[in-house]
Amino acid sequence: MGRLTGGDPSLLRRINSAVVLHALRATDCATLTEITRVTGLSRPTVEGVVEGLIEAGLVVEKAAEEGAARRQGRPARRFRFRAEAGHLLGLEIGAHRVAALLSDLDGRVIGAQAREVPETAEADERLERLRGAVAELLRRAGVARGSLRAVGVATPGIVEADGTVRLGTALPGWTGLRLGERLSRSFKCPVLVENDANAAVVAEHWKGAATESDDVVFVLAGLSPGAGSLIGGRLHRGYGGAAGEIGALHLLGREVTPETLLSTTGEPLHPLDEQAVAGVFAQAREGDQRARAAVDRFLQRLVHDVAALVLALDPELVVVGGWAAGLDGVLGPLRQELARYCLRPPEVTLSGLGDAAVATGALRLALDHVEEQLFAVEQRPL
């Protein structure tokens, strides 16, 4: 039950500060009068808060940057949020590559770096490759490591709240890896670890194919297919972080793995051989009968998995990424079959971010964390 308490001065200061930052961040720059009007705070309060934010390096007076005022008379002082006051990283650790995105505090991407990794690489080697990519990215962008405010990391597998990979069969040595702790050694700021499909749905909602919907299922189609879901705009991780791991419906205890479905020879493909998979897709496009049959088997399975997700969750929108985003004509059969299976068929669309979805989602999670710290107006019962 909510207790009715008196005001807490330090809490009030934090809230006022967040309110002013939020207002400044929403505009290019603003005068004290404008901030006062938008926030509903008193002029002296706004002045005090802005002064504190300037001291903290988060706000700067615009005239001070631009030199002397050009207009006649004494112009009103203008202030802007210093998005360059800190930086964020969005990292992807996949089976074949590691990737890193660097942004400012507004989430504007100012650099990207990717490196290939052998699918057989053990955890140490994979993490070393990632550290190398990050170091090069920071060096090229001229950003000091100390400027990083948060790092988001996305990877296949079930990720626990503390950043440990509970189960990750796609990457060697991944199950049980304390990924958050390992990466924290390289950074002084918080490191947030998330499942790759979960990161991808966050990314599509931020700047991809799902910006208009809060109830979204993102399907990361691949040899380890998975899904991430937003419910009412919030990431649904599940009780144990395993929500959306729909691929297991066929993977465990059955022979109908994607490697088998996609084989044109009867022999299953290598579980992580995405080039062989791309080859089958290419052959199918060229009209090869066996390849076309293999792709049809794969699509049928994908439709079934997506139908299961849709029936369980009833999203407004399904976004398809991973391989399937590269498949010609995957949307047609998916829409057709979902309309048959589902009592209320969702919209179906392709990823708007492609390969960048997972790292972009990791970046957004880092940005969410920083926004919570800097800008959140705390919600609490009266």
Place this chain on the structure above:
Amino acid sequence: MGRLTGGDPSLLRRINSAVVLHALRATDCATLTEITRVTGLSRPTVEGVVEGLIEAGLVVEKAAEEGAARRQGRPARRFRFRAEAGHLLGLEIGAHRVAALLSDLDGRVIGAQAREVPETAEADERLERLRGAVAELLRRAGVARGSLRAVGVATPGIVEADGTVRLGTALPGWTGLRLGERLSRSFKCPVLVENDANAAVVAEHWKGAATESDDVVFVLAGLSPGAGSLIGGRLHRGYGGAAGEIGALHLLGREVTPETLLSTTGEPLHPLDEQAVAGVFAQAREGDQRARAAVDRFLQRLVHDVAALVLALDPELVVVGGWAAGLDGVLGPLRQELARYCLRPPEVTLSGLGDAAVATGALRLALDHVEEQLFAVEQRPL
């Protein structure tokens, strides 16, 4: 963004009133001193609020009921919440029966009534049967219709927010029925309509098999199987109210309906013939080979559907109700298969409420509504 506003006196009165009611409702009865201590409100505020609640009929002085005080000296006045100040109905409209539960404002059930309905009954007849059951229930309990504060109704099908059945294939004439509006004609209080499996999961969480978990999938196994889910303690309806309608995974465009799976003759059972179904289960228990094979097929399908729900949602707990709750040995295979399929297998248990789950959930939804009106301490940004 939260605006920092001054106090709103009428809002504050409502909040204080809710806080006091909440405190009184949590105890048998309490003195003004006790209420003051528990709520953190001032003594004069508590006195004013209690006076208002007595006028509204929601609170009564205990001594006033019990006659003169028996102890020496002047005893402290004690107050209690009048749970009898209003009543609630929880209604179930099913294929074969309608059922009604009556409770006081604490949700304590004080009467129940059920009537059979032919499965072929059209909507008008079905609703008339329900109205008859309600009238008899109120008469027997001696509760005036005007005492009802909210009515919850649960029924198969996809239910829209306004109480319209968007799609309901299990009951004749159900699709498109403005069920909430139709029933509102019989009551002066709010009528809330919900899907039956959704109501059941709420009921199991309230007083059934799921009281210890906030992340629950309830599977209503039957010829129109469906599921209801709680995520973080809140009902997950889905974007269009269709979440959990997993039965459609096999029903649409395929021949593997439960009626076919459960047939021992090759001819599908009648879609709503639950007696025939019960017959197959009984034969299987008696060792009939064909019946056993039919039940095995049904269980295999149930496991697949439940696995799909579990993989999509990752609940802590799966509660099985409907027919399957009456099946011997359904839990064993379910647990075994979920452990094979699911990366993080949930606990699996049978319904704790059986036949009463759906109507009990409808009652709880009515109670939720009244509690929001009477007891909710509003959550809003500072």
